[in-house]
């Protein structure tokens with residue numbers, strides 16, 4: 350009940366409330382927050398969309414959303430409370446005058462206004478301007494937006510400028526849903542709460558790092574968006590680079606937003622640029638061809654429904670990233686992400702260096718080095734491969750590799766694994782900023798990505814085909830083989 354005293358209730362306005370994100374995710378997460386007693390009693394949810402109101406359209410959408418996606422039985426008492434929070438407003442978001450309606454439904458004194466932009470980015474500017482004229486905003490109000498924040502540095506600046514015209518830095522919540530994931534947040538705990546890792550986390554002990562975010566799904570009807578963007582803009586610019594910053598940053602002074610942002614920006618600034626000179630050695634792009642996923646035939650990317658048959662968009666990308674600073678000099682980070690890979694699987698591998706001398710030659714000609722695997726999803730957990738004596742009274746000590754395995758589902762049995770959006774919505778409503786991305790982070794990430802995109806364009810690089818259900822083009826294997834290494838594909 351402590352929460353009720355501490356946090357101000359909100360008027361949560363969802364622009365695009367009948368769209369895909371809201372009706373698939375946001376409404377479900379809000380119900381879960383209500384069920385967990387994390388919504389203040391007086392918090393209201395106002396759905397805004399362009400469809401004519403026939404009764405409370407938001408309520409209908411929430412009902413359908415829970416019918417489709419709620420895994421357990423609906424709690425009718427919670428539903429009653431939740432329903433009472435909801436109302437709907439029909440608005441043409443391009444018409445500034447229409448925003449005046451908002452001033453009539455929000456309560457500036459009693460509640461903090463949170464504006465969730467669940468609409469395509471071309472509407473962001475119009476909504477900001479409309480809100481500015483609406484008379485509904487206060488210095489406490491916030492806006493929440495999600496990727497794509499631009500297509501490159503220039504377009505992201507345009508969006509950020511339009512937002513900055515109306516909202517100050519603290520009022521803006523830029524979401525990367527990976528930062529709401531339990532296992533991504535656990536990286537902070539793992540790194541900065543364990544002396545074991547604090548002292549063994551640099552070029553002295555680590556050989557290289559792999560970050561894999563593999564998806565089994567294809568384009569899932571999002572052709573129009575995805576083909577313009579490709580896997581690099583869709584996944585690497587945001588999710589993979591965010592994971593990388595958590596792994597590579599210096600220990601922040603505290604968990605405060607400013608300290609975390611500061612350390613992450615330093616890492617992004619230290620990424621060695623991919624240029625025309627090194628792009629061929631450091632990157633591989635792929636596009637899936639027809640193949641099989643778990644035994645079922647699936648079409649190639651350009652054979653999907655509504656496909657652009659000439660498309661040059663990549664559905665797979667692998668990059669060797671070098672970080673030019675004291676901690677990481679000489680330690681490559683290998684990043685890869687792709688659609689239609691063998692399984693949904695996200696994992697970070699920290700490969701430690703081999704020992705300089707081996708006294709266990711009876712067991713291994715070369716002692717295998719320790720390996721820390723951090724499984725982000727689905728089977729969340731952490732394991733370390735260590736060498737251990739084989740029990741017995743042999744004359745000589747023999748060792749073998751074993752795993753110390755911490756599976757989250759085993760260790761935290763019965764805990765509700767919070768959806769990333771539940772956490773991020775709550776953070777926005779409570780006025781916190783740590784889990785959101787700063788403008789400078791986004792712009793640094795784009796600067797690095799733009800250089801790589803530019804190099805691909807100038808060298809006329811085209812994605813190489815790979816059969817759906819495999820780990821990408823052969824060249825991705827070669828990328829590591831050239832350095833005498835290999836991808837961890839054992840899932």
Ligand code: BG6
Pocket residue numbers: 526564583584
């Ligand atoms: C989104 C991308 O940001 O993340 C999608 O636009 C991708 O293409 C999705 O499928 C993956 O998210 P998750 O949480 O399922 O790993």
